[in-house]
Amino acid sequence: MMDIRPILSTLRRHKTAAALIVLEVALSCAIVSNALFLIGQRLERMQAPTGLAEAELLHIRLRDIAHHDNAEALTRRDLATLRALPGVKSATSVNHVPFGNGSSDSGVSLSSEQQTPTLTAALYLVGENALATLGLKLVEGRDFLPEEVQPDSALEAPEPKVPAVIVDRGTAARLFPDGSAIGRSLYVFGPSPMRVVGVVEHMAIPQPNGPRGEYLTLLPVQPSYDDGNYLVRVDPAQRDRLLKDAVAALQAVDSQRIVMERETFDDLRHEYFRQDRWMAALLVAVCIALLVVTAFGIVGLASFWVQQRTRMIGVRRALGASRMQILRYFQTENFLLTTIGIVLGMAAAYGVNALLMRLYELPQLPWVCLPIGAVTLWVLGQVAVLGPARRAAALPPVVVMRGA
Amino acid sequence: MMLGYHLDLALRSFRRSPALTALMVLAIALGIGASMTTLTVFHVLSGDPIPGKSNRLFYVQLDANEPGAAPPGAEPLEQLTRFDAEALMREHRGERQVMMTGGSVAVQPAQADRPPFFASARYTTADFFPMFETPWRYGHGWEAADDTAAARVAVISHELNQKLFDGADSTGRLLRAGDHDLRIVGVLAPWRPVPHYYDLFAGRFAKTEQVFTPLSTALQVRLPIAGSLTCWGGRTTPDPRAVNAPCAWLQYWVQMPSAADAPALRQYLTAYSEQQRAAGRFERPSNVRLRNVTERMEFKRVVPGDVHLQLWLAFGFLLVCLTNTVGLLLAKSMRRAPEIAVRRALGATRRAIFGQFLVEAGSIGVVGGVLGLGLALLGLWGVRQNPASYAQLAYLDGPMLATTLGLALVASLAAGLLPAWRACQVTPALQLKSQ
Numbered sequence: 001m002m003d004i005r006p007i008l009s010t011l012r013r014h015k016t017a018a019a020l021i022v023l024e025v026a027l028s029c030a031i032v033s034n035a036l037f038l039i040g041q042r043l044e045r046m047q048a049p050t051g052l053a054e055a056e057l058l059h060i061r062l063r064d065i066a067h068h069d070n071a072e073a074l075t076r077r078d079l080a081t082l083r084a085l086p087g088v089k090s091a092t093s094v095n096h097v098p099f100g101n102g103s104s105d106s107g108v109s110l111s112s113e114q115q116t117p118t119l120t121a122a123l124y125l126v127g128e129n130a131l132a133t134l135g136l137k138l139v140e141g142r143d144f145l146p147e148e149v150q151p152d153s154a155l156e157a158p159e160p161k162v163p164a165v166i167v168d169r170g171t172a173a174r175l176f177p178d179g180s181a182i183g184r185s186l187y188v189f190g191p192s193p194m195r196v197v198g199v200v201e202h203m204a205i206p207q208p209n210g211p212r213g214e215y216l217t218l219l220p221v222q223p224s225y226d227d228g229n230y231l232v233r234v235d236p237a238q239r240d241r242l243l244k245d246a247v248a249a250l251q252a253v254d255s256q257r258i259v260m261e262r263e264t265f266d267d268l269r270h271e272y273f274r275q276d277r278w279m280a281a282l283l284v285a286v287c288i289a290l291l292v293v294t295a296f297g298i299v300g301l302a303s304f305w306v307q308q309r310t311r312m313i314g315v316r317r318a319l320g321a322s323r324m325q326i327l328r329y330f331q332t333e334n335f336l337l338t339t340i341g342i343v344l345g346m347a348a349a350y351g352v353n354a355l356l357m358r359l360y361e362l363p364q365l366p367w368v369c370l371p372i373g374a375v376t377l378w379v380l381g382q383v384a385v386l387g388p389a390r391r392a393a394a395l396p397p398v399v400v401m402r403g404a
Numbered sequence: 405m406m407l408g409y410h411l412d413l414a415l416r417s418f419r420r421s422p423a424l425t426a427l428m429v430l431a432i433a434l435g436i437g438a439s440m441t442t443l444t445v446f447h448v449l450s451g452d453p454i455p456g457k458s459n460r461l462f463y464v465q466l467d468a469n470e471p472g473a474a475p476p477g478a479e480p481l482e483q484l485t486r487f488d489a490e491a492l493m494r495e496h497r498g499e500r501q502v503m504m505t506g507g508s509v510a511v512q513p514a515q516a517d518r519p520p521f522f523a524s525a526r527y528t529t530a531d532f533f534p535m536f537e538t539p540w541r542y543g544h545g546w547e548a549a550d551d552t553a554a555a556r557v558a559v560i561s562h563e564l565n566q567k568l569f570d571g572a573d574s575t576g577r578l579l580r581a582g583d584h585d586l587r588i589v590g591v592l593a594p595w596r597p598v599p600h601y602y603d604l605f606a607g608r609f610a611k612t613e614q615v616f617t618p619l620s621t622a623l624q625v626r627l628p629i630a631g632s633l634t635c636w637g638g639r640t641t642p643d644p645r646a647v648n649a650p651c652a653w654l655q656y657w658v659q660m661p662s663a664a665d666a667p668a669l670r671q672y673l674t675a676y677s678e679q680q681r682a683a684g685r686f687e688r689p690s691n692v693r694l695r696n697v698t699e700r701m702e703f704k705r706v707v708p709g710d711v712h713l714q715l716w717l718a719f720g721f722l723l724v725c726l727t728n729t730v731g732l733l734l735a736k737s738m739r740r741a742p743e744i745a746v747r748r749a750l751g752a753t754r755r756a757i758f759g760q761f762l763v764e765a766g767s768i769g770v771v772g773g774v775l776g777l778g779l780a781l782l783g784l785w786g787v788r789q790n791p792a793s794y795a796q797l798a799y800l801d802g803p804m805l806a807t808t809l810g811l812a813l814v815a816s817l818a819a820g821l822l823p824a825w826r827a828c829q830v831t832p833a834l835q836l837k838s839q
Contacts, residue, residue, distance in 0.1 A: 016734060016822070016826070017731065017734060017735065017738075020727060020730055020731040020734065021731065023727050024724060024727045024728055024731065027720065027723055027724045027727060028724055030720075031717065031720045031721070031724070035717065038713070063510070063522065063628075064510065064582075065510040065512065065520050065582065065583075066510070066582045066583035067582065067583070067626060115472035116472055156642045157642075158642070258510060258519075258520055258521065258522060260522065274791035275710070275790070275791055275792050278790050278791060278792075279710055279713075282714065283717070286438065286717055286718075286721055289434055289438070289721065290721055290724055293431050293434060293435075293721075293724055293725055293728055294724060294728070296427050296431070296728065297431075297727070297728035297731050297732065300424060300427060300728075300731065300732045300735055301731050301732070301735055303735075304735030304736075304738070304739060307739065308738070308739070352720075356713075356716075359712070360709045360712065360713065
């Protein structure tokens, strides 16, 4: 600590070089903090749970070559065939799947006269055995009864009647903040009420990366294969074999259909987040490159200083300074400069974040990114200066004095 | 003369401190490589997809929604109802006009051993081809009369023609779409406008559709329609594609003779809206939006947010690399104060010293730029491995190549300014004395 005053007076004589180190550290700190934040955001998004029994689910989507008139009957036969396969626990038909390519959204109102809906929710139409197949956890109320499940042609009526609806906890809390949602009424299709019969713990919306909110409703309406997706819950140990078997079985039911998608749910998730993974990897690569460049910049300037101050080091060594004290001197100097850089960098980090927030609707930079960025740069600075500082400390006083 | 001498001095100086020089070259190369990679992606994605016409092709929006749907004057529905699109088509006020939507058709190859597959489709009207200037390999588009008659005709892409007919002239042959036959009247040459500006709903950088057929035909034979559909009116609509359905799902483009015709077109559309209000069809204040291609791409923020972020990140990185180079150049020039003093004492002017250091910085920039170009090519190769739909479009073109080298030179000269200025401030007497 006693070294600080001579350091400051030396730095005052090397303002430009010192300022450049500070600037470089500040820029790195600002960029790295924001990059860390963006990486964290992507990782968080990629790991968000869907509420589904993901490891056990297979996803198959079929489309007609030509228009079938008996799609509803065929859907029932498909599902019966799937359920009969050994190793299949259950199967259902849904209009959209999380991470799939489509979403239906509708305004949800609390009364039939309401002009503006209370919220916009993703509309999941789900067939028989949906909760068991998806693995959704019921926290209140009950599952749909078999007799409540209607074919999707029911929605083509001018005033469709869907008596029951299940929501997730978040949606229930938003719609009915004053108490239990069970038994309350919702309005989606015109004037006939839908009663909430159950609340599940959590389920992801079809496009969690999209601009739409987080609310959803599950309606007991079984989509035909041509408008929906089959989800099959299987023994995870056999899922690859069962995927092949399931597709073959469906083709055997009716071959005049094209298999558009066939994959395990894990693959579906993997595919959906490819862009996020790529972006996170890119950010990591840029951070590493940035830190390496900064480190070399510090090494370069520190080496230059050591060389320039050879005479000063010699004098100090001759006057009794130990090698350790010379080493400390350069380390403290670097610590001071990095600290100033970090302080400026943090301010800049918030500046950059404010700009990004305005331009790209990103959330506020969480403060935890700052200490991580700061510690990274402190460590980096100390590591970078170590080489030049040791070279300085190793200078034998006599040679230095004579050589100068 | 002077340049040659300065280059020689620069070369000597590099040889004296190869590590430091390599470090500077590498820093510039990394910074340039990163920023040119992202700048190229940005340049490709934000380019003008139809130069010469992008200011006179207009995308039309009318406010047909119900009264409580949004505050008055808010952004109106993005698409038109079938009723309005057909009415505007009939009134025919532009040089050309098209209405359209997207979808997909199940194509059954004529060869029995080839499995059927889904091909992306565009259901549109005859003006589509001249309006968006599609290139032709064989044949031509269909006529307006085919739209009226819901003729069973189709135009197919180059890609589909390769797949189904091995690239032969397939005009006059039949395309089995679903359970209907469409007669092929034209085959496009390879064509992929970037972005997919005429229908941003289909994916901002989607590939060109494989099958084009009249909208009237698609509706008549019920080909599968895909795309955004917004309905209102408080109840479900059995057939949202019907003429009178309260649903917006069609995109409508108008080509005017010049950009200056926009006010007249807007006036006409406002008059149309007023007329619909009078008839009781529109229940909200008239609210017409008219955007040309450029404005629409800006409004829809076509360039993905990730690409913007990458651009910011790369230029931040370049800034750090340059600061680094300034520092190292400064260190180097200060270390050479004695040498400078000798040159000054022997008669070199301050200008000459300044020039010498700038030439040194510039040559580092040129070498760094060439290396950076290599890194940018590598970076773009990396981008093309990226899963996003725009990734495979990322290639460096001539102007970007020139920009790369230019940027490297300008950046390194900028980095060299401060060290060069400091170098020419060296007072020869003081330095020589201290030696």
